[in-house]
Amino acid sequence: MFFDENRLRDPDFFRENRLDAHSDHAVEPAYRLCLNGLWKFAHAVNPSQVIPGFEQPELDCHGWGDIHVPAHIQLEGWGTPQYANTEYPWDGLADIRPGELPENFNPVACYVKYFRLPEDMRGKRVFISFQGVESCVALWLNGTYIGFSSDSFTPHEFELTDALRDGENKLACRVYRWCSGSWLEDQDFLRFSGIFRDVYLYAVSSVHVWDLKIVAEPDETFTNGILRWQAKTETPAGTRLAVCLKDGDEVLAEGRGEVSGRMESEGSLTADRIRLWSAEDPYLYELRLTLTAPDGTEETAVQKVGFRKIEIRDSIIRVNGVRVVFKGVNRHDFCGETGRAVTEEKVRRDLLTMKRNNINAIRTSHYPNASMLYRLCDELGLYIIDENNMESHGMWDMLWQGYIKIDQMFPGAQKAWEPMLLDRIRSVTERDRNHPSVIIWSCGNESLTGPVILAMSREFKRLDPTRPVHYEGDHQVDFFDPALRLREITDIETEMYTPAHKVRAYLKEHREKPFILCEYTHSMGNSNGAMHKYTELAYEEELYQGGFIWDFIDQGLVMRDRFGKETLTYGGDWDDRPTDGIFCGNGIVFADGRETPKLQEVKYNYQDIVVRPDAEKMEVINRHMFTSTAAFRCVAVLARDGKEIARREIETNVAPLSSAVYPLPFGKQTEPGEYTVTVSFRLREDKPWASEGFETAFGQGVWSVEEKEHTCQHLSGELFFMNSPWNITVRGDHFSVQFSRLTGALTSYRWGDTEYLKGPLLPNFWRAPTNNDYGNRMPQRYAQWKIASQYCTAGFDPETSKKNAAVRPQQEADGSVTFTMTYDLPTKPAASCAVTYRVRPCGRVDVRMDYDPVKELGEMPEFGMITKLSADCGRVRFYGLGPEENYIDRREGARLGIWDYRAEENLTPYLLPQECGNRTGVRWAEVTDAKGQGLKLWLNGGEFSALPWTPHEIENAAHGYELPPVNYTVLKLSTRQMGIAGDDSWGARTHPEYLLDVSRPLRFEFSFKGI
Structure with a gap:
């Protein structure tokens, strides 16, 4: 028999001499030789360039280069990874003709492994198992053709016994990048090739369990367990068979029999009062099937067993x-x-x-x-x-x-x-x-x-x-x-x-x-x-x-950027063509395993306990299928204005798929402030996946008692203000504020001797587009708002300049100074917005931004303001929804509290830089330097982010390392930013209720003050 390479495009050629598939049970004793490690390797860009006869023992391959197994050859230095979604990866290299393969470009990976058989495997039948090879493998041992198999993702096993030699053996295989099966492996993933899962030899003695089939289900009452088994065995005459079901060291049921030759045996075992397997309680038993030959040779097949029943009844999966x-x-x-x-x-x-x-x-x-x-x-x-x-x-x-x-x-x-x-x-x-x-x-x-x-x-x-x-x-x-x-x-x-x-x-x-x-x-x-x-x-x-x-x-790869720093890369970064680029970045965890x-x-959305607390009680809804809430500690924390004032543990016992109401143990709160009660369900004991005390579910209630208005301290100071043709300046005892009549912007805020604004405070209507925004063409629809954010102005146009030149600050009864600047927005049709400032004697500045919607312009991505501080002011503390970034349509899992972060760490490292780092429901935020000096902002429940870059800088970068060096902390404040969407990424828009409502005038109010 010989290997016919010309059959690679034949869909009927998918296995030759490959063993039948079987269960992945363990055996004791296991005669196994792991072949993972370094193999000898040569790469050919097409079959015609394969070194002739490299499979033969006479051709010495010891001098070849090395490659790791398991691994993809593209990550070992031969060829490049490729990301393709739906297109076949050889598109552009050859005509896409169904069933055909590219003739001049079908790389072949030539692997060689030299090995010696261990003493305990000699004299037995020997097999090789490739757990995964992409896309197919042709195998030789000592020059003898062994067989062929395709299907990249299930095992390929062959018998080697007759081709083995004493001493050193030469195992050789060709791995083709594409074969007929590749037409059926057009998944949305990175395209690789090579031996990418484990390879090992195993030996079989005179008794062996080739295959084991188990059905372990409860009876109709879900009380007792019935285990049906089938085994395919090969044994000498007179071999005894023993089967037992164990729970730890305890034997629950057992059976005996006799087998002979290559045959199939079957039987059943019954166990009383079993513990069912489910995702909530994955309880496992152990089945042991032992063969004992007359000469004492023995093998035991071992399989973990979970009793559970899957059915569709009344159109419901149960x-x-x-x-x-x-x-x-x-x-x-x-x-x-x-x-x-x-x-x-x-x-x-x-x-x-x-x-x-x-x-x-x-x-x-x-x-x-x-x-x-x-x-x-x-x-x-x-x-x-x-x-x-x-x-x-x-x-x-x-x-x-x-x-x-x-x-x-x-x-x-x-x-x-x-x-x-x-x-x-x-x-x-x-x-x-x-x-x-x-x-x-x-x-x-x-x-x-x-x-x-x-x-x-x-x-x-x-x-x-x-x-x-x-x-x-x-x-x-x-x-x-x-x-x-x-x-x-x-x-x-x-x-x-x-x-x-x-x-x-x-x-x-x-x-x-x-x-x-x-x-x-x-x-x-x-x-x-x-x-x-x-x-x-x-x-x-x-x-x-x-x-x-x-x-x-x-599906990003950890590589080095051009500056030598480790980074995550995506389609196109490896010079792969054709490619579907960033579309491989769809994970809820990053490619290196970190959580997003x-x-x-x-x-939060997947939690199995829903808690709905208010000022006096909590409703607990248990969505577990089999687990009572008594399995968890329930801890309630009461906070006022974000600061914890009491903590209590509550005993609950809500049955699966039911609900109950419990009183909260805090009593009525009378002191003015905003209150939260956060109820947390935590593991009572260690689990294989988390330690005791780990929170699995929470709920939060928020209410106010005579909520206090934020009042300004030290109102007795006197303000001085100065009008000039170009600026309005307001000074207090320890601060000054300056506004430009030419641009309409607040350009300076000095607190003590420190200037905090490194850029003007200006209206902002734009966010860096997300992947979903690109997919639903948001940038094309809303492009005018990007221009309006970059080029809104109150100066240079004669009419506009005249408008703001006529602004006269007004002194209010409490000593504050107020005035309004008007901005022209370069949109078609033209629009404008007005920003009203109130400077208080204590140094606090109240800002109100108003916009009367122009119907033809429709929604905008964001309605707020933006400015820059020194990068030294990068320590952020805020009272709002957190701790992680959240948005109007993705904040169910956020909770109200006092949180902190560093601005330079707030850029979420998505594969493509995009809008990130936002927080909603923000009451106040402090942005300070290491000494605690900076600005405090009051946002009245608005949205806020602090990042080292502007939305436009983020949008212009295709990778994180393309962002400019950090010079600033960019503050972006808004009444609302449109939701981020996510039903899909190729057209689905933000749901209407999470857009800005432009059917009525928009207003954004916030305040800030030096600290």
């Missing part, structure tokens, strides 16, 4: 009989340092982040993830939609653009692709079926529909009738021809990015299936606005059972 709400996220195998070659340490880190932020479900987008993920989800408690490796989104785009017709779309009705895809279904099912965390199978993603996908769904159900099947692409064919829908494919009605109100409308008419959003609240850059509309819908409409955020982690501020909102 776990252990209870309706489940998926508080989910889509997940790629990815980290910023090594791409999809993730370590168990990084996977665990990410799962801990999920659990700590109330995420209870994962969709493996859009391929089977590394096997370790499922084991860890069993242990930590996360539900999984396990997705088969299929996405032909590029074909779909070609259909949209008219390059192909619907009957040419594959897989669709193209039967030539069916054997490959059924093989992929078997690979994921057989590997992952024993994991209780897997509760739904998925045929794949964004490949429309057709008989081939129907056959895949049926294969899932044939192999495993205990789980439902999900597939979203069948719904998408409605855009082309609704008659082509094959509703039998999916047991769950599922869509992507459908607005919440449309989901509600759909379910008024369709009650046949449960409904989920397999992708929603697109988390690109500063996003996830109005997420709460979806999460609350899940508790208003029982057939809507939640969704999966797109997605968990930014968006998680503040996700954690």
Whole structure:
């Protein structure tokens, strides 16, 4: 047998001599030799440049260069990573002809590993396992062709026994970047190639459990457990078989029998009063199946077991009989340092982040993830939609653009692709079926529909009738021809990015299936606005059972910028062409695993305890499926004007899926001020994912008692003011304020001997656009407001200058000085705004900005003012909603309190610099230097940010390192900024209620004073 390279484009050529897929159970003793580490390596840009005969033992490869395994070759110095969303990655290098591959550019990675077999593996049958190779692998041992396999994301295993030698062995393989299967691997991710998951040899003695199938479910009363098992074994005659189910050291049930030869055995065990597995309580038992040969040779197959039942009943997905709400996220195998070659340490880190932020479900987008993920989800408690490796989104785009017709779309009705895809279904099912965390199978993603996908769904159900099947692409064919829908494919009605109100409308008419959003609240850059509309819908409409955020982690790579500083990079930064650029930055965590501020909102919206306190009581709504609130400490903190004045612990015991009202233990508050009561639910004991005392949920109530007005102290001082043709100057005992008649701006504020303003205080209507803004063309719609912010003026135009030249400051009864400056805005049609200043004797300046909307101009991104301070004044303390950045449509998870930050740390490091760092509901803020000297501002519940750069500087930078050196602290104050949106990032706009209301005059008021 020989390897025929010409068959790479043949969809029927996807495996040769590869072992059948099997479960990923552990065995004891394990005869294993890990081959991870350094391999010898040569790279060829196309098959014709592969070194002839490198697989043969006579060709010495010891002098070749080294490469790490597992790793992507593009991150090891050969070729470049590429980010492509829907387009096929060889577009522009070769004609895109369905089923064909680029002839002159299909890089081949040539790997060689020399090894010696350990003593304990000699004399046994020896196999090799590649856990993940992208996109296919052809294998030789000592010059003998072993086999071939494609499918980048499930294991490839081959027997090596007959080709092994005593002493040194030479293992060689070719890894092709593209093969026929690549047409079905057009996922939205970074494009890599190489051996990127573990490689190891394993040996099999005379007794071996090849495959183990387990179904562990409770009985009808959900009290006792029934475990059904099937084992595929190979043994000599007379081999004894023993099966036992253990809970720690205790044996709950056991059975015995005898097996002989290569055969399948089955049986069942029953356990009384079991503890069910769920994401809330991921309790695991252990099944041990032991084979003992007559000569004493023994092997034990070990599999962790969780008893749980998944069913769809009354059009509702139920776990252990209870309706489940998926508080989910889509997940790629990815980290910023090594791409999809993730370590168990990084996977665990990410799962801990999920659990700590109330995420209870994962969709493996859009391929089977590394096997370790499922084991860890069993242990930590996360539900999984396990997705088969299929996405032909590029074909779909070609259909949209008219390059192909619907009957040419594959897989669709193209039967030539069916054997490959059924093989992929078997690979994921057989590997992952024993994991209780897997509760739904998925045929794949964004490949429309057709008989081939129907056959895949049926294969899932044939192999495993205990789980439902999900597939979203069948719904998408409605855009082309609704008659082509094959509703039998999916047991769950599922869509992507459908607005919440449309989901509600759909379910008024369709009650046949449960409904989920397999992708929603697109988390690109500063996003996830109005997420709460979806999460609350899940508790208003029982057939809507939640969704999966797109997605968990930014697909950016940690690299060095041109100045040698470590930074995060994205598509196009690696000189990859074609590329889809920044669109890989969709994570609720950054590519290096750090949490983004968006998680503040996700954690709140996904929390399973809702608390609604007021001045006297609190309502507690327990959304847990199986857990009482008694499992948590409930701590209530009372604060006045942001400062804690009392703290109490409250005993609660609200049953799952119920509510109760409890009195608050603080009594009636009479002292004037603004009060908050924050009720926090915290772990009573350590969990595998967080320590005792960790907060899982909170709620906050706010009320006032005769709220005091902010009064100015030391009003007895006398003000002096001076008019000139160019300026208005107001002086007090220890301060001075100066205004320019030419520009209308406040240009100077001196407190003592210090000048605090490094730039004028001017009207501002603009924010740096977010990824969502670019996607919905906000900059194009609102461009006039950017110009108005940069070029508003009260001077140079003769008429305008005359207007402000006529301004005469007025002395008020309390000694204050007031006057109004008018600004012309360079818009079409023309508009203007007026800013009224009141300078008090104590040095406080009250500012009021008014605008009568011009109907033709419509909404604006922001209505407020902007100025610059010295960068030395970069210490910020404020009383408002925090601690993380928040916006009018993303502040459910923020809480009122006194918070602090440094201005230079307030630029959220999104892959693309954009609007960030805002805080809403701000009562006051202090911006000072290290000595505590600076400005205090009163904002009356407005919005505020302090950053080292202006919106225009941020907008002009494609990366953080492109921002100019820090010279200033830029203060941006507003009555409101438009929401950041996030239903999707390619057209969805900010919801109307989170825009500025320009149907009536706008007013913004704030004050500031030196401290």
